[in-house]
Amino acid sequence: MNIPVNRVQWEPCWRIIPTRYPDERILEKVADPDDVEVVSDLELMTNERLRQERGEVAIVAPVDLISGPGSEYIMAPFTYRNPEGSRFSNGQHGIYYAARTLPTAVEETKHHRQIFMSRTQEVAMRLEMRVLTADLDGHLHDIRGMQRKLPQIYSRTSYAASQELADRLVKESSYGIAYNSVRHKGGQCAAVLRPPVLNHCRQKQQLIFEWNGRKIDKVYELHEYSD
Numbered sequence: 001m002n003i004p005v006n007r008v009q010w011e012p013c014w015r016i017i018p019t020r021y022p023d024e025r026i027l028e029k030v031a032d033p034d035d036v037e038v039v040s041d042l043e044l045m046t047n048e049r050l051r052q053e054r055g056e057v058a059i060v061a062p063v064d065l066i067s068g069p070g071s072e073y074i075m076a077p078f079t080y081r082n083p084e085g086s087r088f089s090n091g092q093h094g095i096y097y098a099a100r101t102l103p104t105a106v107e108e109t110k111h112h113r114q115i116f117m118s119r120t121q122e123v124a125m126r127l128e129m130r131v132l133t134a135d136l137d138g139h140l141h142d143i144r145g146m147q148r149k150l151p152q153i154y155s156r157t158s159y160a161a162s163q164e165l166a167d168r169l170v171k172e173s174s175y176g177i178a179y180n181s182v183r184h185k186g187g188q189c190a191a192v193l194r195p196p197v198l199n200h201c202r203q204k205q206q207l208i209f210e211w212n213g214r215k216i217d218k219v220y221e222l223h224e225y226s227d
Contacts, residue, residue: 001165006142008178012133012200013098013190014105017073019128019206060094064194070201073132078195087159088166088177088191095166096192098136104187105131110209110216111183117211127209128222136190138197140176141169144188147180156182169193 060078078094085091099105113127147154152161166177175194181187192198210218 003141003143005139006178008136008138008140008142008176008190010098010100010136010190013100013136013198014102015073015096015098015132015134016105016109016129016207017132019130060195064196066195066199070134070199073201073203074134074195074198085159085163087162087182088193090163090167092167093170093193096195096198098134098190098192098198099181099184100188100190102131104181104184104189106207106219107184107187108181108189110219113209113211114215117216118214122211122213124213125211127211127216129207129209131204131207132201133204134198134201136192136198138175138192140178140190140192140197141174142178144178144180154180154182166191166193 060075064078066074074096077096081091081094082089083091086095086097089095097108099108109129117127143150143153150161152158153165155161169177170193173194175197176190176192178188178190181189206222208218208220208222209216210220
């Protein structure tokens with residue numbers, strides 16, 4: 001299967017994560033990329049939780065390590081894999097999912113949070129979510145507009161074909177995949193496989209996802225009051 005490679009330049013792209021993740025860690029303050037490995041080792045030695053996860057750090061190749069402002073947000077999904085997998089990962093490699101617009105990021109995130117909440121049969125609650133933006137500029141394998149040609153990769157219920165494709169592209173050192181959103185009509189997404197195509201990641205607003213016990217029926221922005 002020959003997939004075209006095109007330059008994708010989204011400034012910004014959008015990502016939404018739970019607020020339980022910390023705002024900042026030590027790699028944020030490293031200016032020189034050559035120091036990233038040393039600082040990573042120092043952080044691991046001084047953090048009990050990270051020492052327990054020591055084996056996962058090796059999944060990021062030294063050439064792909066990045067540092068500086070916002071780097072922790074970018075590196076996190078690569079160094080802490082989702083063992084359950086996702087559309088373009090079988091759990092063996094990390095991946096940074098992003099959307100071309102905020103509405104697409106909301107719809108994609110809503111879908112996956114609803115699955116999680118349903119599985120654990122959570123009662124009605126508010127979910128605080130953090131909106132991130134980053135600048136994406138790189139040459140990605142581009143399957144946008146290929147839903148009819150690649151129906152299995154765009155399946156709404158099975159990730160088998162899309163994971164197989166991503167596994168092959170990871171072995172070929174692909175920087176990622178640009179694709180049409182399956183959850184938001186007209187939306188576009190990127191599955192970034194290597195961190196260097198991302199930079200200037202920063203926190204934007206915070207959102208509230210209202211889970212009513214069956215689905216997320218409301219999404220609104222959280223504002224802080226000050227007099």
